[in-house]
Amino acid sequence: MKYYASIGEKEYEIEILSETQVLIDGVPHEIDLKVLRQCQSLSLLVDGRSYDINIYQDNGDWDVLLRGRQFSVEIDDERERRLRLAAGQVARPTGRYVLTAPMPGLVIDIPVGEGDQVSKGDVLLILESMKMQNELTAPRDGTVTRIETKVNDNVERKQDLLVLE
Numbered sequence: 001m002k003y004y005a006s007i008g009e010k011e012y013e014i015e016i017l018s019e020t021q022v023l024i025d026g027v028p029h030e031i032d033l034k035v036l037r038q039c040q041s042l043s044l045l046v047d048g049r050s051y052d053i054n055i056y057q058d059n060g061d062w063d064v065l066l067r068g069r070q071f072s073v074e075i076d077d078e079r080e081r082r083l084r085l086a087a088g089q090v091a092r093p094t095g096r097y098v099l100t101a102p103m104p105g106l107v108i109d110i111p112v113g114e115g116d117q118v119s120k121g122d123v124l125l126i127l128e129s130m131k132m133q134n135e136l137t138a139p140r141d142g143t144v145t146r147i148e149t150k151v152n153d154n155v156e157r158k159q160d161l162l163v164l165e
Contacts, residue, residue, distance in 0.1 A: 006074040056102050063102050068132050072139035097164040101155045105129030116144045
């Protein structure tokens, strides 16, 4: 089965061939995936290159934390994609997006304010966790309608941080 992963404006076609082989945009890759804890922390080898990844499903999409940066990833399988395209939808519907903490940590900075217009990829909040500063970014264009935390707050995983509409 094929999957389609969208990160920002870039879309990737992924076909799983076996437990150790995938095609990404038609290019074969050797993989080795190990779940480290609670299906959230992964150790991934792609063509011999190592990646430590934290993943969280939220708001219907996946948040991926890699090297201190958070990426919002939309994933469709072949069937979902065909149904969406048949219904005339080019992109997934937009609406209210609640940014939640992907892990426990300390809020270091909130460079946006309520009412601010933001673009996809803009930094909404910086969260320090395990001595790393993680930039949490906007998954799409929108307006910050509510901020649920403040600088120097300790937050728990899945705690609401702000709302984007």
